[in-house]
Amino acid sequence: MSDAVTVPQPAGGGLVGTTAPAGAPDPKPGGPERFIARAAAVTAALTAAGALFGLVRDQLIAHLFGANGETDAFLVAWTVPEIASTLLIEDAMALVMIPAFSLALSRRAALPGTVGAAPAVCAGSDDPVGRLVASTAPRLFLALAGCAALMAAAAPQLVHVLAPGLDDPGTAVDCTRLTAVTVLTFGVAGYFSAALRAHRRFVPPAAIYIAYNTGIIATVIALHHAGGVRSAAAGVAVGSVLMVAVQLPAFLRQMPARATGNRASRAPDRPRARRFRTGRPAVPAGLAVLAPVALFAVTRQAQVLVERYLASSLPAGAISHLNYAQKVAQVPMVLSLMVCTVTFPLVARAMADGEAERARRRVERDLTLAGLVVLLGGAYVIAYAPQLIELLFQRGAFDSQDTTATASVMRVYALGLLGHSLTGALIRPYFSAVRPTWDPAVTMGAGLLITIVGAHLAVPHWGVRGIAAANALGIIVTALLLLRGLGTRGITIDVRAVTAGLCRLAVAAATAAAAGWAVAPLTGTALEAAAAGCLIVPAAFTVAALCVRAPEIPLLISSVKRKCRHAR
Incomplete structure (x- = not known):
């Protein structure tokens, strides 16, 4: 936790706070974690x-x-x-x-x-x-x-x-x-x-x-x-x-x-701080900070450019099918990165304060939590893709053929969700230092090259599904390279332990997806099947995760039990 802790206030209707003094004790036990x-x-x-x-x-x-x-x-x-x-x-x-x-x-x-x-x-x-x-x-x-x-x-x-x-x-x-x-x-x-x-x-x-x-x-x-x-x-x-x-x-x-010219408005007895340099020497430093981040972001988004470029030569509707499939499949990925979104300022502040060990523990836990959420959501998406697309889109000008095509693309695209989530989570510790590294941009470039080559090879055989498969392959390779690199650069996490935990969660997700896929055709309408899947997939995932001793699952179960006892 950061020594400068934001303490949520009871009023105001939002997560507002004040910054506690550095080194001050937490206002209450577990305060930062609770925040x-x-x-x-x-x-x-x-x-x-x-x-x-x-x-x-x-x-x-x-x-x-x-x-x-x-x-x-x-x-x-x-x-x-x-x-x-x-x-x-x-x-x-x-x-x-x-x-x-x-x-x-x-x-x-x-x-x-x-x-x-x-x-x-x-x-x-x-x-x-x-x-x-x-x-x-x-x-x-x-x-x-x-x-x-x-x-x-x-x-x-x-x-x-x-x-x-x-x-x-x-x-x-x-x-x-x-x-x-x-x-x-x-x-x-x-x-x-x-x-x-x-x-x-x-x-x-x-x-x-x-x-x-x-x-x-x-x-x-x-x-x-x-x-x-x-x-x-x-x-x-x-x-x-x-x-x-x-x-x-x-x-x-x-x-x-804004300063009004009244020097009395300044805090009393505070010496004038040293100004940052704002002249010409600061411009190259700014570009040095921005360039690796911008290149990474452009290279990552270039996957969409590649997909639409190749899909534009396929039959009409291919770009739309790919877009709808991605929009639905990406929901678990977006949710998985919420913890990282909240903790990234804490990691950046810890690195600014020189507290790398606290940042390392936070990053390792975030990676595991992100993997758990995205793998559970990905298992549900793969198992119930046709039912989800029918329920969400099949009406008006969007017919059953569009549903079938979109669902098949979504199942292939979902295979790369863990890679997308890990990439989004891993770049935060890479770029939390004052001067970012070029490693993520180079790694993302390698993944993009794999996507381009794979898509060109796969599209003649599998059409738009080949584009989704190349996307999944490229982003998985990117995530693996970023995970390996983080063990030696930036925030040095325990790569072996994190990878082992994610592999166990992946086994649990595959088991849950297979169970949901087998049961889905037996549960009536699209709405009934999708609702049943909300119980079947998490249950199968939890059982399989416990069997393979996946991380975080026992902690989540004990947390739920404590909350249930407290509710009574």
């Missing part, structure tokens, strides 16, 4: 709600537009916000700015007279957080605005590069111009999210996808008659603005007040 559990639970709940709204969004688009050349054109345009989301919200921005804000907060805490001080007390040019915002936000937002304008102007060329075999490039160009604004809005939203998470304020960042999907749904409902599938692209633009709006009040509350 992590509570923050993870709230983050998971809001993320699950955002994912649910995302499924409603996809159901609405499938119902109104089906899976055809028009939806393929929209999904090619959706590549822009998908890449922007990875770069500017989920990966690059968070991996660069959370450690930067954590370091600034650590330096603020070290200033005399500011321990536990509110942002307003730290106002003025001496505050490290204020200097960080002043030196990064204006230039970053201006650059993102220029990139958004350039992308809108170059939409025809971009569509031709992304999907040269597309039947309807005109629709894709129109949609791309509408979604180009997300380069700016996602960047602002990601910057706000990084700052708030570093301050251990998790509710507004976790709510952004609820706002995003609400904007898309409302816009599609209002405009689909007049604009067709272009209404979905307009909804993406509207939803991205809402992502900024939902975080803006909390961000402003956490930022130090």
Whole structure:
């Protein structure tokens, strides 16, 4: 646990807190762990709600537009916000700015007279957080605005590069111009999210996808008659603005007040802190920090580019089938990373404070928990893929043939879920240091090469399922290489112990998937089968995990028993 502990307050309706003095005892036994559990639970709940709204969004688009050349054109345009989301919200921005804000907060805490001080007390040019915002936000937002304008102007060329075999490039160009604004809005939203998470304020960042999907749904409902599938692209633009709006009040509350020229507003008896250098020598250092993270994020998202490029030459609907399969299958992965999302600022702060051992213990536990969640969810997805797709999408223009095609793709894609989850969890400790390493980018490049070669070899034989299989193979190899590398670089975890635990969980997941797959056809309608699977798969997983002595399962069972006894 970090010596600077955020203690949840009873009022305010969210996970707000104050920073306890370094070295101070916890306010109550297990306080930091209780905060992590509570923050993870709230983050998971809001993320699950955002994912649910995302499924409603996809159901609405499938119902109104089906899976055809028009939806393929929209999904090619959706590549822009998908890449922007990875770069500017989920990966690059968070991996660069959370450690930067954590370091600034650590330096603020070290200033005399500011321990536990509110942002307003730290106002003025001496505050490290204020200097960080002043030196990064204006230039970053201006650059993102220029990139958004350039992308809108170059939409025809971009569509031709992304999907040269597309039947309807005109629709894709129109949609791309509408979604180009997300380069700016996602960047602002990601910057706000990084700052708030570093301050251990998790509710507004976790709510952004609820706002995003609400904007898309409302816009599609209002405009689909007049604009067709272009209404979905307009909804993406509207939803991205809402992502900024939902975080803006909390961000402003956490930022130090602007200096007013009244020197009495500064904390009394506090010597002037040494300024950070802001001249030309700082620019190469900034690029050195950003470049490896950005290259990793681009290389990771390039898998989507490869998939859509190859699928554009397949029969109409292939891109849509792959997209719907990924959207459903990725839900367990997203949920598995919630703990890592909450603990990443703690790991970054521990590394900034020079406490590598505490960071190592946190990372090892996070990897095991993430593996447990994603493997259990992946077993359910594999076992009940046809029932899930029928239940979620089979209505309107989305027919039974689309269900069969999407379910078959989803089962193959789900084989790589553990790799996706581990990659997302492992890059956080790699990039928690002040100066990130190039290893993840190089490793992700190797995985991407495997995906490209594998897809080219598999597509002629298995079509869109070959693309999903190549994706799974590439990301699994990437995760294994990252796991092995972390044992010798950055936070030196016990790779052998973590790998052994994950292998046991994988055996339990395979057993649970086989049990659910065997029982699924015997349990009536799609709704009845999916509901029964919520009991069958976890039960089989738990029994198998206990048999192979998988980690975390006994601890979870004992925790549930304690809560049941407490409830009585």
